[in-house]
Amino acid sequence: MLQLNGLTKVYNTGDKALSDVTLSIPKGQVVALIGPSGAGKSTLIRCVNRLVEPTSGSAVLDDVNITTLGSGRLRKMRRRMGMIFQEYALVERLTVMENVLSGRLGYVGFWRSFLRKFPQSDVDEAYRLLDRVGLLAMADKRADELSGGQRQRVGICRALIQDPSLLLVDEPTASLDPKTSRQIMRLICELCEERGLAAIINIHDVALAQMFVERVIGLETGKVVFDGGPTELTPEVLTQIYGEEDWEATIEKVEDEDEEAKA
Amino acid sequence: MSVALDSKLGTAWKKPPFISSRRVRIGFLIVALLYLFLATLGTKGLANWLAVFGIVEEGFKFGRIDRFFSGIDVNWSRIERGLARGMQFIEGFMNPDFTSRLDDIKQGMYESVVMTVASTVVGIGISIPIALGAARNIAPLPVYLFCRFVITVSRALNELIVAIILVAILGFGPLAGFITLSFATIGFLAKLLAEEIEDMNKVQAEAVQSTGASWLQRINFGVQPQVMPRLIGLSMYRLDINFRESAVLGLVGAGGIGATLNTAFDRYEFGTVAAILLIIIATVMVLEYLSGIIRARIK
Numbered sequence: 001m002l003q004l005n006g007l008t009k010v011y012n013t014g015d016k017a018l019s020d021v022t023l024s025i026p027k028g029q030v031v032a033l034i035g036p037s038g039a040g041k042s043t044l045i046r047c048v049n050r051l052v053e054p055t056s057g058s059a060v061l062d063d064v065n066i067t068t069l070g071s072g073r074l075r076k077m078r079r080r081m082g083m084i085f086q087e088y089a090l091v092e093r094l095t096v097m098e099n100v101l102s103g104r105l106g107y108v109g110f111w112r113s114f115l116r117k118f119p120q121s122d123v124d125e126a127y128r129l130l131d132r133v134g135l136l137a138m139a140d141k142r143a144d145e146l147s148g149g150q151r152q153r154v155g156i157c158r159a160l161i162q163d164p165s166l167l168l169v170d171e172p173t174a175s176l177d178p179k180t181s182r183q184i185m186r187l188i189c190e191l192c193e194e195r196g197l198a199a200i201i202n203i204h205d206v207a208l209a210q211m212f213v214e215r216v217i218g219l220e221t222g223k224v225v226f227d228g229g230p231t232e233l234t235p236e237v238l239t240q241i242y243g244e245e246d247w248e249a250t251i252e253k254v255e256d257e258d259e260e261a262k263a
Numbered sequence: 264m265s266v267a268l269d270s271k272l273g274t275a276w277k278k279p280p281f282i283s284s285r286r287v288r289i290g291f292l293i294v295a296l297l298y299l300f301l302a303t304l305g306t307k308g309l310a311n312w313l314a315v316f317g318i319v320e321e322g323f324k325f326g327r328i329d330r331f332f333s334g335i336d337v338n339w340s341r342i343e344r345g346l347a348r349g350m351q352f353i354e355g356f357m358n359p360d361f362t363s364r365l366d367d368i369k370q371g372m373y374e375s376v377v378m379t380v381a382s383t384v385v386g387i388g389i390s391i392p393i394a395l396g397a398a399r400n401i402a403p404l405p406v407y408l409f410c411r412f413v414i415t416v417s418r419a420l421n422e423l424i425v426a427i428i429l430v431a432i433l434g435f436g437p438l439a440g441f442i443t444l445s446f447a448t449i450g451f452l453a454k455l456l457a458e459e460i461e462d463m464n465k466v467q468a469e470a471v472q473s474t475g476a477s478w479l480q481r482i483n484f485g486v487q488p489q490v491m492p493r494l495i496g497l498s499m500y501r502l503d504i505n506f507r508e509s510a511v512l513g514l515v516g517a518g519g520i521g522a523t524l525n526t527a528f529d530r531y532e533f534g535t536v537a538a539i540l541l542i543i544i545a546t547v548m549v550l551e552y553l554s555g556i557i558r559a560r561i562k
Contacts, residue, residue: 049473078475089470093488102484106475113480162474
């Protein structure tokens, strides 16, 4: 389980991106992190795996304090946290298989990875994951030949092959069309359930978040202003997070879509 | 309609000028034109010119400012003599003589090719680690400063100067040329490769890093694929430059086809000179064609 204690990030420019964020996410729970652009959503998940160094506070995953680890121990800890990115962040000139196998880099030595001689068990797992997301036939294609939705699936495989206990997901659907967005969200949530993974999903689309997650956290100028179930997101709450706007349409749409999804 | 909009409608729009003050702008223009005029004319010319109007006496000297406006003297009688020599040269080109010094040309070309290939390979080998160190987004500050220093030294010292020093140390021959070109390759390739690395897509490398990859693995998986086409293109271009430079370095005794060329000049064998120049041109064209094919294949 993940525990954040008073996590704070002040950038060199003096901007306070996160202020005193404290929350805990139990094993296997999928959480949506919503909030306006610049609220600190990306900073929050990057502070967890320390792609961004937090200024103060701590992030503790499975009783290990990530914030104080040296670089070697940090690398070992990063294997436990899979990350999925907004613009897929695949290495475009590498093949799909190389991209998926790069999720094992924390486990294999430099020469093995340099010669692309990954252990057979890793290769098998990569094939299994690609098959699970329906991209087995694409294994030897270059990543930049795939469509957006396909690329994000490869990104999901890369995160899952790490065998993580936590997924950090940064705007997974921001560059996808509405249908693909839903498919990707559904896939992420299904895989989390299958593997008992906890996940923090940054997401702009409130309606989409409500459809798939069990808990929503609202962030506004670096502070947690809402923490509750998806049905508790009332127009008042959305106004508090995003500011004044007519929210009825957004919420109503969710209910419609929910029924449609069930049907 | 707002008042702000009302006052704008119907007025012409112009791109805001780079220098906002009109006076300064026109002042700069006048000073620049005046300098250009004086520099080409020279103070001597200016004095003569002013003397025509009776403003100064014949033979007037401007004193100290002469240094800034010495002008570009044109010596017409020298040009007349030179033209005849130029004609000789061009005649030589009409009759390139490949045969009478064939052995010398072969030997020179052989040296040049070896020098070029060896210095390019060694130069690239040294450039890659230096380029990694000189990219601010992947190297720590002390390493960055050191690598940038190496690059700057290599770029500041012109090939000819390095070659002259090395010929003095190592004696005549292609060894001096080889070391000179390897050294020059570092300044060129490491600088451009480092800039390519700094311009790369950051998230791709970040994604590799987030899996728990080590620094070397991050370079191999996250950086190398992004910069490889550029590295290959630059290497081909450097091969081309090194070959052309090898022809110049021969003039200061650093071996290669340049040495053969120099000898041919000294003997006034313009036919042989022409033959050598044609060979150099042909080789550069072949290299250009090859690099075109290679670059088209890696995209």
